Amino acid sequence: MGISLTSIFIFLVALITQISGAALIPRTAGFTDIGWTATCLASYIASTWLLAILVRQGVALNIVVPFMAAAVPLSTIAIAYLAYGQSVSLPKLGLLVGACCAIGIAGSLK
Structure with a gap:
């Protein structure tokens, strides 16, 4: 069974929201700016929720997490x-590209 286009779309949105959350961290001023902090946290919550949906749909956690671990940094x-x-x-x-490659290889091992 292959991965559906819907799953790929959900993964890409989860990836974008995770990256958005990381990009917003400097704007939170150490979580003292309430507006930016709420937006940052909402991004992370949305990303985690979407990843949970993927896992519920049958996408293996050991496939999703290595891709996220490589793409986000x-x-x-x-x-x-x-x-x-x-x-x-x-x-x-x-070093980071090498680490991401290692994560990808490790994620593909059985």
């Missing part, structure tokens, strides 16, 4: 660089 680094002007060193990026 790399996307967050890109947002930190582009939106917040944070620096990204080549060694740091290389």
Whole structure:
């Protein structure tokens, strides 16, 4: 049984909401800005809820989590660089890409 287009769509929305939550953390001012904090937390809650729906639909947790674990950090680094002007060193990026590859390989092992 393959993964349905609906499951892929739900995963992508979960991924986007997770990345959005991470990108909003600096705006929360250490969770002292109520509006941004509520938006940030709502993003994380929505992402977790969508992942729970995927698991309920039969998508294996050991497939979903490695994909999230690989995509979220790399996307967050890109947002930190582009939106917040944070620096990204080549060694740091290389280590993170390598770690994401290791997570992907580990997730595919039986």
